[in-house]
Amino acid sequence: xxxxxxxxxxxxxxxxxxxxxxxxxxxxxxxxxxxxxxxxxxxxxxxxxxxxxxxxxxxxxxxxxxxxxxxxxxxxxxxxxxxxxxxxxxxxxxxxxxxxxxxxxxxxxxxxxxxxxxxxxxxxxxxxxxxxxxxxxxxxxxxxxxxxxxxxxxxxxxxxxxxxxxxxxxxxxxxxxxxxxxxxxxxxxxxxxxxxxxxxxxxxxxxxxxxxxxxxxxxxxxxxxxxxxxxxxxxxxxxxxxxxxxxxxxxxxxx
Numbered sequence: 050x051x052x053x054x055x056x057x058x059x060x061x062x063x064x065x066x067x068x069x070x071x072x073x074x075x076x077x078x079x080x081x082x083x084x085x086x087x088x089x090x091x092x093x094x095x096x097x098x099x100x101x102x103x104x105x106x107x108x109x110x111x112x113x114x115x116x117x118x119x120x121x122x123x124x125x126x127x128x129x130x131x132x133x134x135x136x137x138x139x140x141x142x143x144x145x146x147x148x149x150x151x152x153x154x155x156x157x158x159x160x161x162x163x164x165x166x167x168x169x170x171x172x173x174x175x176x177x178x179x180x181x182x183x184x185x186x187x188x189x190x191x192x193x194x195x196x197x198x199x200x201x202x203x204x205x206x207x208x209x210x211x212x213x214x215x216x217x218x219x220x221x222x223x224x225x226x227x228x229x230x231x232x233x234x235x236x237x238x239x240x241x242x243x244x245x246x247x248x249x250x251x252x253x254x255x256x257x258x259x260x261x262x263x264x265x266x267x268x269x270x271x272x273x274x275x276x277x278x279x280x281x282x283x284x285x286x287x288x289x290x291x292x293x294x295x296x297x298x299x300x301x302x303x304x
Contacts, residue, residue, distance in 0.1 A: 227274035
C-alpha cells in the first residue's frame with residue numbers, strides 16, 4: 050500500500066505560504082506513519098486472509114465382548130467317618146463283706162435292749178402323767194368342797210340384808226321433740242344426734258352434751274329439746290339420787 054504525492058506546477062508557481070508548508074508537513078508525517086504501520090504488520094505475520102477453522106476431533110470407540118469366565122470346579126465335601134462306639138466298661142462287682150454271725154447276733158441283742166428301754170421309759174412317763182392328773186383332780190375336788198363349806202357358813206352367819214335401793218327408778222315424765230332445722234329441710238339432710246346428760250334429784254337435766262357423729266345442724270335443737278325433759282327422780286334408801294350418763298338419741302327424718 051503506497052501513497053503518492055502529486056506536485057502540481059500551479060502550486061509550485063504560487064507564492065510560498067507558511068500555512069501550506071505546515072499542512073504539507075502533517076500530510077507527509079501521516080503517510081510515513083501509515084507506511085511504518087503496514088510494514089510492522091507484515092513483519093509480524095499479519096495477513097488479510099481469514100483463518101482456517103480447525104476440523105473437530107472425533108473419538109471412535111469399539112465394544113469388545115469377552116467370553117464368560119469358567120466356573121470354578123466344585124470342591125468335594127469331606128466325608129465324616131463315624132468313630133467306632135466305645136466298648137462298655139464292665140465294673141467289677143463289689144465283693145460281699147463277710148459278716149460274722151456272732152457280731153450280727155450281738156448287734157441284734159443290743160437293738161432289742163435299746164427298744165425295751167425306750168418302751169419302759171414311755172410306760173413310766175405315762176404312769177407319772179396319770180398320777181399327776183389324779184392328784185390335780187383330787188386337789189380341785191378338795192377346793193370345791195372347802196368353798197362350799199365356807200359359803201354355807203357365811204350364809205348361816207349373815208343376817209337378812211335389807212334391799213339396797215327402793216324399787217322406784219328414774220322414769221321420763223315428759224319429752225318434747227326438737228324442731229327440724231330449716232337449713233336441713235332445704236338441703237334434704239337427715240340424721241341422728243345423741244345427747245348425754247345427768248338427771249338430778251329434782252328430775253331435771255343437767256350438763257347436756259352432744260356426742261360424736263351428730264350433724265352440726267342438729268346440735269342446737271337437740272340440746273334445746275334435752276333441757277326440757279322431766280324425769281321421776283331415782284330413790285335409793287328413801288332418798289333421791291342423781292343419775293349420770295343418761296343418753297337420748299334424736300332421729301331427724303323428713304316425711
